[in-house]
Amino acid sequence: MKWTSITAIYFLFFVASAFILLPFGVKTDEEAGNELVAGQAQSAPHRFHLPTHLLRALGLAAVLFAIYYANWSFGWITADDLDFYN
Numbered sequence: 001m002k003w004t005s006i007t008a009i010y011f012l013f014f015v016a017s018a019f020i021l022l023p024f025g026v027k028t029d030e031e032a033g034n035e036l037v038a039g040q041a042q043s044a045p046h047r048f049h050l051p052t053h054l055l056r057a058l059g060l061a062a063v064l065f066a067i068y069y070a071n072w073s074f075g076w077i078t079a080d081d082l083d084f085y086n
Helices: 003-020 050-074
Strands: none
Touching: 003 050
16 A cells, blocks of 8 residues: 555544544533533533644544554455445
8 A cells, every 4th residue: 555545544534533532521611610601502612622632533543544454454354245235
């Protein structure tokens, strides 16, 4: 596999991981003990730590990509295994 393909596939795993991890580890103002501002949604996060979120996404993407690359190298699951109609 070329390094450009590895980079592109890892980036896809990273973006997907960032979206998957958005709701985890976030507290609302109510949970943090602060009062809501008029017009603020009750589900709005109190504070969003972007560096921490990106590090978590990097880690999850690395694990998922390692599994993907191992499957690509060893051929555990192939396209023929996913052909349910024949």
